[in-house]
Amino acid sequence: MKSEQEASASHAGPIVELSGVNKHYGDLHVLQNINLEVSKGEVVVILGPSGSGKSTLCRTINRLETIDEGSIAIDGKKLPEEGKALAKLRADVGMVFQSFNLFAHKTILENVTLGPIKVKGMKKAEADKLAMSLLERVGVANQSHKLPAQLSGGQQQRVAIARALAMRPKVMLFDEPTSALDPEMINEVLDTMVGLAHEGMTMLVVTHEMGFARKAADRVIFMADGQIVEQSSPEDFFTNPQSDRAKDFLGKLITH
């Protein structure tokens, strides 16, 4: 029974597939031969010291950053170079930024409906309904007529999650979604993310929140100096890290 399930899962193929990805910023080799597969429904947490290339990795997956070498595929489709095809594939990849990046001149509702209406050609009434149900789900439906600046950081980030979900993405990328938040707002965002994870969303999350990694991650990837140094289950990684870099990283976290 189990092997049958595995067989059907592998037949579908990974949602995200990076192979031999290299990227340089001038002399800095910021991504070094990255190979990574994320399968459907998997939640992968990326950890690593500052400057190790976590954000860059995340951003290459929807081509906000270009790569020098290698290939990236979303649900089996290679990322196109530019233009309409790229825009279309980007809609399949939801992204949540550290600084929320809600459209400052649009209401909360309009932030969520813009993509469905303008990218997917959805009717306004239908998009409004979809948006309200998503805002309900992240707990900010009662703020729908306000502008982003009128919301707290935690609320803004939950709207950003709803905005990404409105495109019905195949995978969600989170780049330190709670790092810009006041401590008392971190949990409301993490809870939303844990909820998503339990509903089966495929997620790639860069975070320093170890609690989230323990609670929701299927796999932890540890990066240092542009390389994936080790990957394992959260349990294994936290209790039994293999590399010196990972031991050092975890040691610093615990003493803080």
Next chain:
Amino acid sequence: MEGYLSLWDEYGSRIMESFWANLQLTFWAALASLVLGTILAIMRISPIPSLRAFGAAYVNIIRNTPLTIILTFGVLVLFGVFQLKLTNDFDLNFFQIAIIGLSIYHAAFFCEAIRSGVNTVPLGQAEAARAIGLSFLPAAWLVILPQAFRGAIAPMGNVLIALIKNTTVAIAGSVAEISGLMKTMLEYRADVGVLIFLTVALMFVIVVLPIGALVTWLSKRLAVAR
């Protein structure tokens, strides 16, 4: 004082007509240069290198060419050499050529004003737009430019005010506007020369001052809260 009143008796209707020409030049040139300036600004922020280069070249060439030369060029070359006739009405033709010249010139300044507005929009806005699947033009039109315009109201207002005053250069394009009439009046009515100057200057001040106030008010009111 009597001399001044008789000036108005003599020239009053022509003064109003000429100044009306300046206002009409302003209106049409503002409209056209705003549209052209927006297109240039889109070119300058576009991901296509050749469009960016064209936009930059346009701005740098036009901005560094004196307006008088552009307007004289319009009349001498477009009309004189190429016989460009937009209409059969002789005066109206010069008027329209002047609008084109003023628009070409001020579009470069509107472009740069809008671009300064683009710089007030954080990079994350464009990234978020791209991330939900908007390609360049919709991202620019729906997300970047609406915020850029609202951040560029003050510099765009300055361009508009400069345009109003620059309509006096249209005399170089043979348009019967106020500075041309002023020269005529100075010739025939040297007795009230200073008053003629002051009158014309005051007419511009009366138009420009409220615009300046409106711009200040709008740029505060429409500022994007972040």
